[in-house]
Every structure is written in C-alpha cells, then in structure tokens.
Amino acid sequence: MNHIRLISPVDGSVYAERPLIGSAALEQALHEANQAQRAWRELSIEQRASYCLKAVEAMLAMQDEIIPELAWQMGRPVRYGAGELRGFEERARYMVGIAARALADVVPPPKDGFRRYIRREPLGTVLVIAPWNYPYLTAVNAIIPALMAGNAVLLKHASQTLLVGERFALAFERAGLPHGLFRNLVLEHGQTATLIASGQVQQVNFTGSVNGGKLMESAAAGHFIGVGLELGGKDPAYVRADADLAHAVENLVDGAFFNSGQSCCGIERIYVDKAIYPDFVEGFVELTRQYVLGNPLKEATTLGPLVRAQAAEFVRGQIAEAQAKGARALIDSSHFAGDAAGTPYMAPQVLTEVNHQMAVMREESFGPVVGIMPVANDAEAIALMNDSPYGLSAAIWSSDLDAAERIGGQLETGTVFMNRCDYLDPALAWTGVKHTGRGATLSSLGYEHLTRPKSFHLRHVL
Incomplete structure (x- = not known):
C-alpha cells in the first residue's frame, strides 16, 4: 500500500488519506534538512526564538479548525480540545524561554593560563516520531527544543493523526522558518526503520508502545545515534x-x-x-x-x-x-x-x-x-x-x-x-524508568539530549 488512511473512530469513515513519501523525495528532504541546519545553527538563540514563537502563534490561530479535527482523528470530545493547545503553548513558550540558560557554555572554576569551557552543540537532524493520543503535546516536547538547540527536525506523526503533522508544517511555514529546516513526513513502519538506519539522522525521539521502542532501538543499533524513548505506563x-x-x-x-x-x-x-x-x-x-x-x-x-x-x-x-x-x-x-x-x-x-x-x-x-x-x-x-x-x-x-x-x-x-x-x-524533566523508556524531554535537561558537549581547553603561551 502506498497510502496511509486515517479511519475516524467517530463513525468508521476514512477521514484523511495521504500518499507515502517516495525514496527520492525522502533523500531530497534529508539533503535540504542538512543544508538548512548548517545555516540555522549559526543564528543566535534570540533569532531562533523569534521563528519558534511566531510558529506558536500561527498554531494557536488555527484553534477553531484544530479542535474538531482532533475529535474526528482520535475521538477526544471537542469540549476538551482547547486544553491540548493550552498545554502546547505552555510547553513551547517555556522551552523557548529557558533556551539561552540551558544552552549556555558550562564554565569550570578559573585556572591560570587557560580558558576552559564546554559548549553545547546541535546534533544535526532530529527525527521526532509522535503518537496520536496527545498529538500536539507529545510532538512539541521535542520539536521546539530541537530547533532552539540548532537542529533540523523531521516529524513522522502517527497515521491516526496525519493532519497534526500538516498543522505543524503550516505553522512553521507561516512563521517563515527557513526552507528544509522542518519537514513533515508520511512514512510507513519499514520506511521509518530505513530512515533511522540511514545514518542521516543523529537523534530519534519516539513516543509510543514498548514494542515500538524496541523496534526503534533495533533500527538504530550499530549506527551510534541517540534514541529517546517514552513508552508505556501503568x-x-x-x-x-x-x-x-x-x-x-x-x-x-x-x-x-x-x-x-x-x-x-x-x-x-x-x-x-x-x-x-x-x-x-x-x-x-x-x-x-x-x-x-x-x-x-x-x-x-x-x-x-x-x-x-x-x-x-x-x-x-x-x-x-x-x-x-x-x-x-x-x-x-x-x-x-x-x-x-x-x-x-x-x-x-x-x-x-x-x-x-x-x-x-x-x-x-x-x-x-x-x-x-x-x-x-x-x-x-x-x-x-x-x-x-513500568515507571512513568x-x-x-x-x-x-x-x-x-x-x-x-x-x-x-x-x-x-x-x-x-x-x-x-515543563520546568521538570519528563522521563521514565524500567520499560517506560529512557532519556528526558522538557526542562533544561531536555536540551542535553538534543545537543552534544564540546570541550574547549585553550592555553595561553606567552
């Protein structure tokens, strides 16, 4: 099958249908993400924040369309739809607001004759694989801080919430985000595993089932990339x-x-x-x-x-x-x-x-x-x-x-x-133990999984 169908739980109808991305188009998206990220990482945190906050505003402006879409896609009553967008806004604004502090150089005590510090550098391209149950909240946990840290982002949303990925793409487009820096991808499971194993993404953030998490780790094995997992709970x-x-x-x-x-x-x-x-x-x-x-x-x-x-x-x-x-x-x-x-x-x-x-x-x-x-x-x-x-x-x-x-x-x-x-x-790390997963999102700790440390040990020679 070369299409993804979204079957609405409301009445069993086909609510949306989208074609899977082809291999050539996926390669182009990866190339564009790599090129865009090289320029993006050179922008100041304040410049990145401007784009991200404009995207938040663009998303909130779509609330009247998003709320019934959520009901049709995954069944949440419309009376509660605005609550997810309030949470989306709270998390996005908080992670933008703490970025300068969270990404600041780590400077050890002074040492005569030396300048020493640890810089947090972006990883490159981050693949976010988001679930359907809280489709805006779970995705924003990684998307905004990944961009604020200087990364490019590829989003693969659950087939049950196909339109959410499109909403994110539209919000960033309206914010004027540089072309290629964010891309919504329509993928099936095999394509996702191939993408993870391609060596062209440097971090995978997955929210879903325990079995899904095992598949993520299996696809990433031997490729030396980070995998953040938020899995099941009891x-x-x-x-x-x-x-x-x-x-x-x-x-x-x-x-x-x-x-x-x-x-x-x-x-x-x-x-x-x-x-x-x-x-x-x-x-x-x-x-x-x-x-x-x-x-x-x-x-x-x-x-x-x-x-x-x-x-x-x-x-x-x-x-x-x-x-x-x-x-x-x-x-x-x-x-x-x-x-x-x-x-x-x-x-x-x-x-x-x-x-x-x-x-x-x-x-x-x-x-x-x-x-x-x-x-x-x-x-x-x-x-x-x-x-x-479990332990969430x-x-x-x-x-x-x-x-x-x-x-x-x-x-x-x-x-x-x-x-x-x-x-x-959002001020506290969201993380789990045992089969619930590993890694952390939100808080300043969430930035640690979206950057790599680079130490500078500079000696003065007079």
Missing part, C-alpha cells in the same frame, strides 16, 4: 488516610478517564488506605456514573470513543479476565447509551476485589478502566506501586508533605505527584 495512585477525600476522588476519576483513559501517564491502578477505602470507592463510582459517553463532536459529551474498536475490545478483554478471576465490576455499562461491543464506544469501568494476578493490574490498559485495592499501610502501597515493569509517574494523595516525599523517594518512577496527577510541568 501509573499508580495511593490515597492515604489523611488525604482530602473529595479532592482525591475528583482528581483521580479525571486522571483515570480523561481522554478515555488513553494517556501514558493516566491513572490505571489505585491503592487506598483501608480506613477510607469504602468511602473512596463509593465517591469514585458515583462520579464515574456522571460521564456522558457519545459523539465527541457534541458539547455534552465528556467521554469519547477509543481510537479504534480493537482498542476497546482489548480493554473489555482485560475486564472479562479480571471478573473471571474474582474481580467485581461496579459500573453497569447499560447506563451508558453509547456503549456497544464491536465499536470504539466503551463505558468507563471501576473494578474492585482485584489483585496483581490480573492483567488489568499489571499490563497497560490504555482505556477507561481502573482497579482499586485497599492497603494496610505505606509499606504495602509502595510494594504494590513498584510491582510493575506515580501519585500520592496526602496532607503530609514529608510523608509524600518519603514515599516518593522509594517509588520506581520518573515523576512523583502529590495531590495531582497526569500533568507535565
């Missing part, structure tokens, strides 16, 4: 007895079911102190029942379809397996009129009487289901939270800051939250 939350119960319920229901649960850092398992467990579960179920499942283009909808019918069937399979092993499902899906087997439309589900012998408590669900377990103390909660091959984020609900820090220090995770979840602060 993010836990722990609600201590001293937590603000109403606040915990409200935040965790949202953390579990926003975006139909299709978030790498969404809450997929919850551990609650047994003293407040019954009240927590009751409040959680009551709030979950208030969701409105339906067409994401309608303002009343608060829970849209999953990205495709197969994704919904996978989650339904996890729920069925858990029930067969003794789990109790607390949500009657018949109360959600849009729920229908064989479609992407799926009611949210809350499971109790779960354990870690069930896949729903171990394997990534990426859908609107969450299991809730009672725990006796902090030690039991920590052990269960760490009982996972973990959330603690408590009124005791010291306790949260102590617990967080024992968790195997990239980010520790207290009294919130599922949020990326």
Whole structure:
C-alpha cells in the first residue's frame, strides 16, 4: 500500500488519506534538512526564538479548525480540545524561554593560563516520531527544543493523526522558518526503520508502545545515534488516610478517564488506605456514573470513543479476565447509551476485589478502566506501586508533605505527584524508568539530549 488512511473512530469513515513519501523525495528532504541546519545553527538563540514563537502563534490561530479535527482523528470530545493547545503553548513558550540558560557554555572554576569551557552543540537532524493520543503535546516536547538547540527536525506523526503533522508544517511555514529546516513526513513502519538506519539522522525521539521502542532501538543499533524513548505506563495512585477525600476522588476519576483513559501517564491502578477505602470507592463510582459517553463532536459529551474498536475490545478483554478471576465490576455499562461491543464506544469501568494476578493490574490498559485495592499501610502501597515493569509517574494523595516525599523517594518512577496527577510541568524533566523508556524531554535537561558537549581547553603561551 502506498497510502496511509486515517479511519475516524467517530463513525468508521476514512477521514484523511495521504500518499507515502517516495525514496527520492525522502533523500531530497534529508539533503535540504542538512543544508538548512548548517545555516540555522549559526543564528543566535534570540533569532531562533523569534521563528519558534511566531510558529506558536500561527498554531494557536488555527484553534477553531484544530479542535474538531482532533475529535474526528482520535475521538477526544471537542469540549476538551482547547486544553491540548493550552498545554502546547505552555510547553513551547517555556522551552523557548529557558533556551539561552540551558544552552549556555558550562564554565569550570578559573585556572591560570587557560580558558576552559564546554559548549553545547546541535546534533544535526532530529527525527521526532509522535503518537496520536496527545498529538500536539507529545510532538512539541521535542520539536521546539530541537530547533532552539540548532537542529533540523523531521516529524513522522502517527497515521491516526496525519493532519497534526500538516498543522505543524503550516505553522512553521507561516512563521517563515527557513526552507528544509522542518519537514513533515508520511512514512510507513519499514520506511521509518530505513530512515533511522540511514545514518542521516543523529537523534530519534519516539513516543509510543514498548514494542515500538524496541523496534526503534533495533533500527538504530550499530549506527551510534541517540534514541529517546517514552513508552508505556501503568501509573499508580495511593490515597492515604489523611488525604482530602473529595479532592482525591475528583482528581483521580479525571486522571483515570480523561481522554478515555488513553494517556501514558493516566491513572490505571489505585491503592487506598483501608480506613477510607469504602468511602473512596463509593465517591469514585458515583462520579464515574456522571460521564456522558457519545459523539465527541457534541458539547455534552465528556467521554469519547477509543481510537479504534480493537482498542476497546482489548480493554473489555482485560475486564472479562479480571471478573473471571474474582474481580467485581461496579459500573453497569447499560447506563451508558453509547456503549456497544464491536465499536470504539466503551463505558468507563471501576473494578474492585482485584489483585496483581490480573492483567488489568499489571499490563497497560490504555482505556477507561481502573482497579482499586485497599492497603494496610505505606509499606504495602509502595510494594504494590513498584510491582510493575513500568515507571512513568506515580501519585500520592496526602496532607503530609514529608510523608509524600518519603514515599516518593522509594517509588520506581520518573515523576512523583502529590495531590495531582497526569500533568507535565515543563520546568521538570519528563522521563521514565524500567520499560517506560529512557532519556528526558522538557526542562533544561531536555536540551542535553538534543545537543552534544564540546570541550574547549585553550592555553595561553606567552
């Protein structure tokens, strides 16, 4: 097949179709990126910032078109579409704002007779491979800092969000970015692997599945290029007895079911102190029942379809397996009129009487289901939270800051939250441990993976 088809989860129609780039056109794009980057790296950080900020403004000016496009492409209700663009803007402006400091020379203590410093130099061409679930937020994490660091950028967006890549290209075109410096590519998996192995890109930033990350590393093996990976998650939350119960319920229901649960850092398992467990579960179920499942283009909808019918069937399979092993499902899906087997439309589900012998408590669900377990103390909660091959984020609900820090220090995770979840602060590094990946985006540390250190050791000879 020489085309990519975008099948909308809204109604199963073909929403967009684009031809794959040919080998000659890809070679030309690589050549143009290389030529453009040589001139771009010579610009000052202030000059690069001017282009990037104009692109941000150009993207925001397209909001009225982007919001319904997102609903059609990946199913997020239109009432939430503006939120992703607000996050896009926050991250982009922050990374532009810190670039001068993050990319400044590192100067060691003075040494008589010498001038010594470490300069951060751009890598060359960066390939960004972005996912569909937060298509603007995940892509901007790498695109803006890569450009600010002096690199050229090639973007390969997920087939489910083909139009997002085109929006990025249009925003940079309207900003007047030099020709060739940014290019949106329509590629299939084999072409992507060939590009990575070509030796013509110097860094790959991939966000996606664990299996996808393994393919990235395999394609890059032996080519001495950097690979940044943000992969799967099975993010836990722990609600201590001293937590603000109403606040915990409200935040965790949202953390579990926003975006139909299709978030790498969404809450997929919850551990609650047994003293407040019954009240927590009751409040959680009551709030979950208030969701409105339906067409994401309608303002009343608060829970849209999953990205495709197969994704919904996978989650339904996890729920069925858990029930067969003794789990109790607390949500009657018949109360959600849009729920229908064989479609992407799926009611949210809350499971109790779960354990870690069930896949729903171990394997990534990426859908609107969450299991809730009672725990006796902090030690039991920590052990269960760490009982996972993943480690992206973990959330603690408590009124005791010291306790949260102590617990967080024992968790195997990239980010520790207290009294919130599922949020990326651009001032903090976004990273993971174990099968969740390696490398970091955002914060000043994000620039370290998009540059190489070059040491200058200059001796005065009189």
